[in-house]
Amino acid sequence: MKILILSHRVPFPQNGGYAIVVANTIKGLVNSGHDVSLVALNAKRNSHASRLPDEDLMGKINYRAYDIDTTVTVFGVAVNLFSKTSFNIDRYYDPEFEKLLIRELRNSDYDIIQFEGLYVSLYLPAVRKHSKAKLIYRAHSIENQIWQRLSQQKVDPFKKSYLRMHARRIKNYEQQQLNKFDAVVVFTQQDKLTLLEYGIKVPIEVIPVGLRLDQYVADVSKTEFPSLFFLGSLDWLPNREGMEWFLDTFIKDLTDGDLPVKLYVAGNDIPERFDDYEALGKIFIQGEVDNALEFVNSKSIMIVPLLSGGGMRVKIVEGMAMQKCIISTSLGAEGINFTDGHDILIANDKDEFFDAITRCITDEEFCIQLGKNARLLAEREHDVNVVIKNLTCFYDACCNGLQAAVNN
Structure with missing residues (x-):
């Protein structure tokens, strides 16, 4: 299959959980014979030289990174108080990156486009418009739960209320966005049950973290x-x-x-x-x-x-x-x-x-x-070879219009 991975950060070097999972997925798919491209946001404006995958992998994938400023300002947070969405998500939208992504989609026909987390889901409408690929959302976490649980740790009533507000906004966004994908992949059964409670109707598959x-x-x-x-x-x-x-x-x-x-x-x-x-x-x-x-x-x-x-x-x-x-x-x-x-x-x-x-x-x-x-x-x-085999079987089911992974 021809597969595009969209990531909100460059997954090289593998110095965190998100980077480890994304990079291992790419390597596993490549080793299984798939044609893989990676388009990533680079939120820290670091030199790409220190963030390139190893030379062997570079010769096997198409890779593009785009610098984006996700700095949170006091003014931005204040303005966001009157918005219906969360600044934590909105700061990852960049119209120039969207244009780059559209050009990529016009130049290549993909079977699968996998969105690695909620921050890149901002680009779902543009991708849907310009690609016939099956669009898969991989939930590295249920984002609103993080904010809700953080609010529960706070004693200060203002901080507690502020975090709860963002938890509600993110939950509303998650509920709206996830049903627009063709399928969802989660790491845990708990996350699948949570999404079902949210009313997510598309197929949801549990595929755990895989390591080499x-x-x-x-x-x-x-x-x-x-x-x-x-x-x-x-x-x-x-x-x-x-x-x-x-x-x-x-x-x-x-x-x-x-x-x-x-x-x-x-x-x-x-x-x-x-x-x-x-x-x-x-x-x-x-x-x-x-x-x-x-x-x-x-x-x-x-x-x-x-x-x-x-x-x-x-x-x-x-x-x-x-x-x-x-x-x-x-x-x-x-x-x-x-x-x-x-x-x-x-x-x-x-x-x-x-x-x-x-x-x-x-x-x-x-x-x-x-x-x-x-x-x-x-x-x-958690053997990545088994995990990738299960992931590609799920891709096949999605591409063939099967409902083997429908929530039951």
Whole structure:
């Protein structure tokens, strides 16, 4: 098939969950013999030279990136208060990018056009007008849930009301847009059920996150035990607020000795205020690491203290592939077919996190076994080769007008 992937960010390098999923999808489709094009927005205006896929992949795909300014201004937010849509979505619309996209569609006939998330759905009308391809929406998360759950964490009544307003606007937009696609792909059964509750009538298929598992090789001899770590982009609000809660909650336990273990925090776009959490020999705020998998391998216990968000946490799946002992909230592990205490530990409040950390840092054999079980789970359900096979079968069904994936 001839397939076009539309992305709201350049998925190279693979330094976040969204980029990992999009890039692995492209590589999997190419390896399966499909003709793949990628058209991506580049919201950070970074040099494309550092964001190109590897040379081998570059020779196999058609790739275009377009710089876009998504800066949020106080004036823009104020004006948006009187709008019916959310600034968080509207800022990804650029008429020049739409023209570029239309030119691409006029020059090529595609079988499938996959929209990677809500932000590129702004271009659905133009794509529908200029292409006869089947249009697939892949929901990396249910966007309004993120805002709704964030509002529930707020005490300030103005912030709570403001976030609820955006949650309502985004939900209305999602309900309107998704039924305009030919089909929807989600990562979790929970997300499918949510969309059905929203009244989405087009076929919805559950296809989980896929990883190239041969790239995830654990070496326990290079792992520091005990050690806690967090790895994730802190420009994503749920990650940032979750880690702020964790650090505020446990900073005394970590520094005074009630939890005798080091904590390492790594990821993209860590705010400067996180430097205030650093404690000599106890808490390390490392920022972006050169090699994420080496960093993960070097630490023993992954923490995922998510209090809001949605979709499937790619970093948890990566941690499982690397045989990590993982402590997560129920929300953080949502959509993963885990067994609490067997391949992951679930902790939803201060006491549960404290008990889980205490157990893990005092029982290395338990941590190692939990990690081995997690790897087996990743192999059963998150092998990219199986995931891509299921995705292309779904594409075939859509192209042939079949209803095999209709909601039942």
